[in-house]
Amino acid sequence: MVVIRLSRGGSKARPFFNIVVADKRTRRDGRFIERLGFYNPIARGGEESIRIAQDRLTHWRSVGAQASPTVERLIKQAAAAKPAAPAAA
Template identity: 50%
Template structure:
């Protein structure tokens, strides 16, 4: 089963997450099929907090990938901000 979830990156006390499409059985930071965006929870000022390639997101959702709970809430938040 394909899952769209966050993979941890960044450094100590500065988390940074990549939105990745992966098999649900893979480890959190393990191999992935594609990276479709990023999430920076500690963004300040002009820094971008969330970026998602909407075309690729739509494609992966159309082939059956399921977003994790956190990713679903981030996508809902970004859609609300864009409107």
């Protein structure tokens, strides 16, 4: 099965996570199929804390990839933080 999950990076006490598509059988920080974005839990000030390529996320979900519970929460958080695009008049 293909899953969308977090892969940890960064240094000790400064976590940084990549949101990746990977085979469920591979280890957490091992081989992955595609990187969809990132999550920086300790972003400060003007730093971007989360970015997800929505088009690729939609593609992988359409072919059966399942997101981990944490990634599901981050997807909802990113959607809420992103302001709606203004309608063309």
